[in-house]
Amino acid sequence: MTLLQPSTTPLPFNTTAHTQALGRQYLLRDHALCGALHKTMGDKVVFPNAKAFSQSVGSYWSLKNTEIHPSCIVLPSSAQEVSEAVSTLSLGATVWKDRCQFAIRGGGHTPWAGAANIEQGIVIDTSNLPAAGLSKDKKTITVSPSWTWDQVYSTLDPHNVSTLGGRVGGVGVGGLVTGCGISYYSPRYGFTCDVVENFEVVLATGDIVNANATSHADLFKALRGGGNNFGVVTAITLQTFPQGKFWGGQTFHPFSTRKANFKALERLITTHPYDPYAHFINTLVINNMTFGNWIIGNSLQYTASDPPVPFPEVFKPMTDLPRFSPFGPLAPDNTLRIDNITDFTMEYASLFTYKKRWLFASIAFGPSAEMMETFFQLANRTVAPFTSLPGFQLSISYQPLPSVMSERRGSVDSLGPIQTGGDMWFVHWGMAVDGEYSSYDKVFQNAVRELFEEADREAEKLGVKRSYVPMTYADGWQDPIGTRSEGTIREMWQTSRKYDPLQVFQKQVPGGFKLPKVGGK
Numbered sequence: 001m002t003l004l005q006p007s008t009t010p011l012p013f014n015t016t017a018h019t020q021a022l023g024r025q026y027l028l029r030d031h032a033l034c035g036a037l038h039k040t041m042g043d044k045v046v047f048p049n050a051k052a053f054s055q056s057v058g059s060y061w062s063l064k065n066t067e068i069h070p071s072c073i074v075l076p077s078s079a080q081e082v083s084e085a086v087s088t089l090s091l092g093a094t095v096w097k098d099r100c101q102f103a104i105r106g107g108g109h110t111p112w113a114g115a116a117n118i119e120q121g122i123v124i125d126t127s128n129l130p131a132a133g134l135s136k137d138k139k140t141i142t143v144s145p146s147w148t149w150d151q152v153y154s155t156l157d158p159h160n161v162s163t164l165g166g167r168v169g170g171v172g173v174g175g176l177v178t179g180c181g182i183s184y185y186s187p188r189y190g191f192t193c194d195v196v197e198n199f200e201v202v203l204a205t206g207d208i209v210n211a212n213a214t215s216h217a218d219l220f221k222a223l224r225g226g227g228n229n230f231g232v233v234t235a236i237t238l239q240t241f242p243q244g245k246f247w248g249g250q251t252f253h254p255f256s257t258r259k260a261n262f263k264a265l266e267r268l269i270t271t272h273p274y275d276p277y278a279h280f281i282n283t284l285v286i287n288n289m290t291f292g293n294w295i296i297g298n299s300l301q302y303t304a305s306d307p308p309v310p311f312p313e314v315f316k317p318m319t320d321l322p323r324f325s326p327f328g329p330l331a332p333d334n335t336l337r338i339d340n341i342t343d344f345t346m347e348y349a350s351l352f353t354y355k356k357r358w359l360f361a362s363i364a365f366g367p368s369a370e371m372m373e374t375f376f377q378l379a380n381r382t383v384a385p386f387t388s389l390p391g392f393q394l395s396i397s398y399q400p401l402p403s404v405m406s407e408r409r410g411s412v413d414s415l416g417p418i419q420t421g422g423d424m425w426f427v428h429w430g431m432a433v434d435g436e437y438s439s440y441d442k443v444f445q446n447a448v449r450e451l452f453e454e455a456d457r458e459a460e461k462l463g464v465k466r467s468y469v470p471m472t473y474a475d476g477w478q479d480p481i482g483t484r485s486e487g488t489i490r491e492m493w494q495t496s497r498k499y500d501p502l503q504v505f506q507k508q509v510p511g512g513f514k515l516p517k518v519g520g521k
Contacts, residue, residue: 033092033100033122034072040084046073056125061170062111062358063435070103070123077128079200079208079234085124086232087206090504103511104228106145107172111358112476115511126174129234134159140197142237145174150349153342162243162341164192169349177236179471180225180415184301184341186405188276189241193224194411200235204504222495224413227471228512229496229505247310248301248344249335255294257321258284258376262369264317269367269400269423275314276404277304284376286383287393295326300336301344308338356391356432359444362473363452364401364426366464372398374458375427382451383431386444391434400425401468416488424466428473449477471513482516489518
């Protein structure tokens, strides 16, 4: 395979001519690689004038990523074709000194710019990778990393089995699993990565391997929580378990009940032994539709299904709180019911009505109603200048991580020992405005960083500061892997150097969360 060589003509530095010429070299580099990929893979490589290119770029969940312009997109339909693409890109790096940049896209839900897209680079879009589906014995399901969780659940529901997966329809499988996300069933079974039975993964060499408990076990462990640092995952096999319909839904409360909600949440998360069927999220919401007023929504799910248990005693502190309808006097004040998990996830997805410029971020604290109130006050002050912007939306979701989850039944993954100091909760911060307000991207990011720094200081005063940052909710400036133990990070580096000796996925794939340096190395 012949790749266009870079120019060796020296250029004067610190000049406009140098900058423009360097930009042209990068453009030629990417176009040369796109040409090499097209020669090898034919119509599986699409360019900006193609409908498939526009569909791929336009289907990212956050507008921040739809505005990024790759040079070409690879749409493989098999692991072998992913191997061809990765091999070509790795070879390109030997010519271009690690400047051959590419992105790996699963479901495309991570909102920060560049997480799974790349300006003037190459995107490997896994949308067309096949899935084997549910096994004959119904004990496992093998899915494409680009599948969404509603696709997974709608396949499993008719068979009265389920698996650990996302709580919002439309979220992709690949990012949530390799980021160790959280499920409605997590108090029973741990993080989503902890039910993976096998990863089919393409390494930097182009080799296709199966990583599981008995083959490439070190890679298997690293991929469970390691993001895109070790290869391109092309299929994921998840364990299933018996599961039917269960009770759950949303309840809406006047904002005057805020402190009572916080107290109820603190009591629930610190109850021992923790009820493994209880899942809940407390969310504070403000947007244009609420006319600048905050409302409270509680998401309650009690996942026992044989039989379902309506209004379980564990949720009484929350279900007893006064309710109201934020949608008018004739609308219901709750959506509580017995239903399947597909419908519960799609109910959540319906809250996101159209594409916006999203910012996700996360911060964790020990269980403290006082800290929840402190964080709200800081947040309210932070967003006050922005609430009148078109399309403004903010949700502050307090999500519990009881010790029954963090202990994870001794699961083997790359989260390592989560330093919770016992039970804790974390905040999922989700803020957005309409698409034309890109000038606020940095303003929002800086405001949230300052807020989190101040919140950390307040938490330290109260003795409830925690270091945990969930990868699936982190913004690009955060370092979720860096909050893990030094031993865990060193082990991840060891696996990286073993399976990716040229460090293709560290140097050539800038998106996602990279392995942090340890001990100055």
